[in-house]
Each structure stands twice: as C-alpha cells, then as structure tokens.
Amino acid sequence: MQHWMAFQDPAKVKGQRLQRAVLVRVWGYVKGYRWAIVGFLATVVTGSLVALANPFIVKSLLNDAIPDGDRAKVNVLAGLLLAAAVVGGLLSLLGRWWSAKIGEGLIFDLRTQLYDHIQRMPLAFFTNSQTGSLTSRLSSDVVGAQRAVTGTLGSAVDQIVTVLTTITAMVVLDWRLTLLSLVVLPFFLAGSKRVGRRMRELTRESMGYNAAMSAQMTERFEVSGAQLVTLFGRQADEKRTFDERAGKVRDIGVRTAIYTRAFFLALNIVGTIGVAAVYWYGSQLVVGGELRIGDLVAMGLLVNRVYDPLIALTNLRVDVLTAFVSFERVFEVLDAPNPIVDAPGAVALTDPRGELQFDHVEFTYPAAASTTLASLVDGLVLSRQSAPVLHDVTFTARAGQLIALVGPSGAGKSTIASLLPRLYDVNGGAIRLDGRDVREITLDSLRGAIGVVSQDPYLFHDTVAKNLRYARPGATDQELERAARLARIHDVINALPEGYDTVVGDRGYRLSGGEKQRLAIARMLLKDPCVVILDEATSHLDSENEAAIQAALEDALAGRTAVVIAHRLSTITNADQILVIDGGRVVERGRHEELLAAGGLYADLYHTLVRDETSGSLPA
Numbered sequence: 001m002q003h004w005m006a007f008q009d010p011a012k013v014k015g016q017r018l019q020r021a022v023l024v025r026v027w028g029y030v031k032g033y034r035w036a037i038v039g040f041l042a043t044v045v046t047g048s049l050v051a052l053a054n055p056f057i058v059k060s061l062l063n064d065a066i067p068d069g070d071r072a073k074v075n076v077l078a079g080l081l082l083a084a085a086v087v088g089g090l091l092s093l094l095g096r097w098w099s100a101k102i103g104e105g106l107i108f109d110l111r112t113q114l115y116d117h118i119q120r121m122p123l124a125f126f127t128n129s130q131t132g133s134l135t136s137r138l139s140s141d142v143v144g145a146q147r148a149v150t151g152t153l154g155s156a157v158d159q160i161v162t163v164l165t166t167i168t169a170m171v172v173l174d175w176r177l178t179l180l181s182l183v184v185l186p187f188f189l190a191g192s193k194r195v196g197r198r199m200r201e202l203t204r205e206s207m208g209y210n211a212a213m214s215a216q217m218t219e220r221f222e223v224s225g226a227q228l229v230t231l232f233g234r235q236a237d238e239k240r241t242f243d244e245r246a247g248k249v250r251d252i253g254v255r256t257a258i259y260t261r262a263f264f265l266a267l268n269i270v271g272t273i274g275v276a277a278v279y280w281y282g283s284q285l286v287v288g289g290e291l292r293i294g295d296l297v298a299m300g301l302l303v304n305r306v307y308d309p310l311i312a313l314t315n316l317r318v319d320v321l322t323a324f325v326s327f328e329r330v331f332e333v334l335d336a337p338n339p340i341v342d343a344p345g346a347v348a349l350t351d352p353r354g355e356l357q358f359d360h361v362e363f364t365y366p367a368a369a370s371t372t373l374a375s376l377v378d379g380l381v382l383s384r385q386s387a388p389v390l391h392d393v394t395f396t397a398r399a400g401q402l403i404a405l406v407g408p409s410g411a412g413k414s415t416i417a418s419l420l421p422r423l424y425d426v427n428g429g430a431i432r433l434d435g436r437d438v439r440e441i442t443l444d445s446l447r448g449a450i451g452v453v454s455q456d457p458y459l460f461h462d463t464v465a466k467n468l469r470y471a472r473p474g475a476t477d478q479e480l481e482r483a484a485r486l487a488r489i490h491d492v493i494n495a496l497p498e499g500y501d502t503v504v505g506d507r508g509y510r511l512s513g514g515e516k517q518r519l520a521i522a523r524m525l526l527k528d529p530c531v532v533i534l535d536e537a538t539s540h541l542d543s544e545n546e547a548a549i550q551a552a553l554e555d556a557l558a559g560r561t562a563v564v565i566a567h568r569l570s571t572i573t574n575a576d577q578i579l580v581i582d583g584g585r586v587v588e589r590g591r592h593e594e595l596l597a598a599g600g601l602y603a604d605l606y607h608t609l610v611r612d613e614t615s616g617s618l619p620a
C-alpha cells in the first residue's frame, strides 16, 4: 500500500478539475514516449495475467494432481509455479525500466526547457523572484510532474488491470465468494479514510516544522549570516530556537511513525477479516460438497491480491489532481512572458564602432507585479506602481570617447548604464548604438559589443582561469596572461597559492575589492568589446591599488567607448564629457574645466571628492 504513503491532500485540489488545455499540453510532452508507453502497458497487462497463474496452479495441484496421486503432474505444476514467479519478476523489472525511461525522460525535457527559459528572462524577473522558489520549480515540481505521469497514472493503470483481471478470475472460480469478499470493502474504506485524513494533517504539520528548521539552517550557515550571528554573539539564542524547532520535528516524527504503523495494522486486520470470511463461508461450501478445496485456496489467494489496488483506486482522483498541480506550476513559469527578446527582423551588429546615443530617454522600473509570478515570491505583496527614474536623458558619445556620469546617490547613474545592454527597455525615446536602435539589434551581438565592469564584480566559485575564460572560452593561456597583465592583476594572480588555478569566489579565495575589479577588467579585455560600462568602486583604495587600477583602466579603455559611473578624480578630469545627473535628469554637461567654472552642482561634487580623496588616501 505504498501509494498511501504520499497522503495527498484533497483540500489542495478541492473543486478542481483537470483542464483540457493542460491535458493536451501534457500530452505534447508525453507523446514522444508513446512507444515506451505501449511497451509499459503491454508489460503491465502481461504481468497481471502471469500473476494470476499462481492461484490456478495451486488449484490444479489441490483439485487434481494430489487426489490423483499424479507425481509427474505435481512436478510440472511446481515447475510452473517457479516459472511464473521468475517471469513475473522479469516483467516487473521490464515495466519499471519502461516507466523509469518515460519518467526520467520527462524530467529531463521539462527541466532543460525550464532552465533555458528562466536564464533568458530579463533581469527584473530575477530581482523580483525568490531564488528558492525558482529552483524548487526545477527540482520538486518537475519531479512532481513526472510522478503524475509515471507514478499516479502508471500505477493507476497497473491497479485497474490487476483489479479487473483478479475479479474476473474470482467470478470464474465462485461468484458467491467473490460477492462476500467485496462486501467488507466499504468498512475497509470508511476506516482507512479517517486515518488517512489524520495522516495528511500530520504530514502537513511536519512539513511546516521541517521548513522552519531548514530555513534557519540555510540563513545562518550562509557566510554573511554566520558572520552576523558571530558578531552579535547570539549563538546561545540561535541554539535555543533551533533546539525548539528540531524538537517539534522529533515529536511529530514519533507520532507519525506510530500512526503509520497503526494505520497499516488496521488495514491488515480488515483485510484479514475479508480473507477469514471467504475461508469461513468457502469451507462451509466445501463441506457441503458445493466447492472443491483447490477452488477455495485459489480464491483465498486472489482475495489477497484485490484489496490493495481497490483501496488505492478510491484515492485516484485526489492523486491525479495533486500530481497535475505540479505540471501547472511548471507551465506557469514556462509561460511567464519575456519582453526582452530579439525583435522580428533584428539585425546582428557586425564590426561595431561604438557610437552611442541616448535620445530623450524616459524610464520607469517595471512594477514587480508585471515582471514575476506571484507564486515565485512566497506571499510577499508585489508592488504595482513605481515612480519614473529617468527623464529626457539625451547625450551622444562618439566612438572611443569617455563619458563620466557623476551625481548624488540615487540620481539614476546605474540605471542609465543598465539600459544600454538592454537589461531593461526604455519607456520613451531611444538608445542607439552605431545609429541603430538597440531594440533592433540581436541581443547576442548587442551584448557581445558591450563589456560591463561592475563595482563588486561577481566571480563564480571556480578557478581564476575559468572565471577569466567565461568571457572567451577559447582563450589561450598566453591570452589570459596578456589580459591579466594589461589589467595589472597578473602579479597578484601569480602570488596566489595555485596561481591561475586558485579557486576564487565567495566560497573560495577571497580577493579584495580592488583586485576583483581588476580581474573583472581582465575578463572584459578578453571579451574585447567596443563599448565599456564601468562602475568605479566607491571605497577608498590604498594608493598601490589606486595606481594599479588607474594604469589598468588607461590601457583597458583605450580605443573603446566608455560610460563610467565615476567616483575617482582622475577619471572625471580625463573624461571627454561629464554628465551631471540629478533626480533622473542631466542637469549639467561639459568638460571638467567648464563645469568647474560654472560653479553648479558639479563644482560642489568635485570639491567634496577632492576633500575625500586627499584625506582618505594614504601617502604614495
């Protein structure tokens, strides 16, 4: 009775019906496996028939072979018993092979399709969705969908075939005993339904306790979480909370264990009552000469086979509906619209020069509600409205120019930078690269032409070499080294314990902020884009790092158009054009001397920077 172990919750699927559209779509996935399904069905039916051989062989043994004293027949029948068992075993193996092929194939299809769909979603989708919810779609829901097909439907087919063949065989043997054996069924069901309901409550409760316990572990064992606990010296409190949660898991574990055992005992007892009734009445018939003893024993064996699948089938509706919920959850993500895709007729940039133009750009961050699915944020309320962030931003950068964006925090500098590679699309106006609207350029070639170096660049938990090659998988060792030298990071890498093979990233060797940014510059150099977007680190670097970055940038930006969110004096004073951003608008523009002379917002910002830089940096 393993199917009862899942204890599906009818409340979850109450009032639901299988929707035709979902079924049709599921069929779309399943139909690729139709031959495997035919194989599976054939195996199940044959297996059921072979299993029926057993009672009939026993019957023949008791009715004919033994009374006739026919030793040869006894030998043959015993041999047949063995053969039926072996063939039955092989068939069940074959059936499992078919269903595993279908099930695992289906998981593979859904999972790879989902992964690809999700990874192509716009950035807003990720900022607004919970990573945990997303990964669970790829793991548990995909597995749930597979269970819908091979587990629920597969075992339902198996059960129906078993019930039909067994009851037919029983009727053939003796219809009175068949009726008697089925009369106990309602009592059977009433009892087990009650326990089943209680079991489901326990399962749900225990899932809640387990989730609370895991949440504490995941959060506290993350590097930053662990640091917070340590710095605030809260270990004792954390232990107390954890003990309490783990204690609940323990207690409910004990209750569930006893309940499960009691449940199976109860089912067994009712089952035994049915079997006993058949033997009791059957024996009377045998004594009265109305039934042969072989028929009675065969009947007893068949009765044992029929109860399990009958009970499982009474729960079929709930099982199937629950399993299909997983399909719907997978489809929901697959259907999440992706607004940032190649436009029809988009052209690939060939040999881009890097001329940039922002033409009256207006931008509002898309509302969370429109970028993700409510089911991916676990009950958080999604914002629907968001205030406009950029107004009428217009500027031009000729190929090879350096544009510095300066302005107070929250002014919109990062937003301007993120629009160029189409992390978001503008709401008004246009952004052009080499005179062509970025929305009319293929995403691949657009992003291939743009290199981004962020303030706190992300490194995968992998070797330095692999992290660098992410920009150009085919790069040779010499090319890596050349880029690293240009970015002034080669010596640092060489000094690492295993050089270019040192594992870096959050869980590996931790590079300093300045080193990470130079590594990101090397990565960008390998990509060799014609436009560079650079978000300079705000933190003060020591003079050695500062000089290294300065030198690295001079080489890295040479010959490329650069949009730099500038925090360093040297970048600003070298810029071909400075855009002063405030409140999402370009409020001043020009070269350093002109802006300084004008004495506006730029002059204020500049003086603050000068003060910070002279007081903050160490003597060279």
Ligand code: ATP
Binding pocket: 127, 365, 386, 389, 407, 408, 409, 410, 411, 412, 413, 414, 415, 416
């Ligand atoms: P800083 O120098 O502090 O990084 P910034 O000039 O780069 O600031 P932006 O990050 O572009 O400023 O932010 C501009 C405005 O847009 C801010 O008011 C910010 O709150 C808002 N904003 C930024 N990101 C989002 C987002 N994903 N969704 C909604 N609003 C956002």
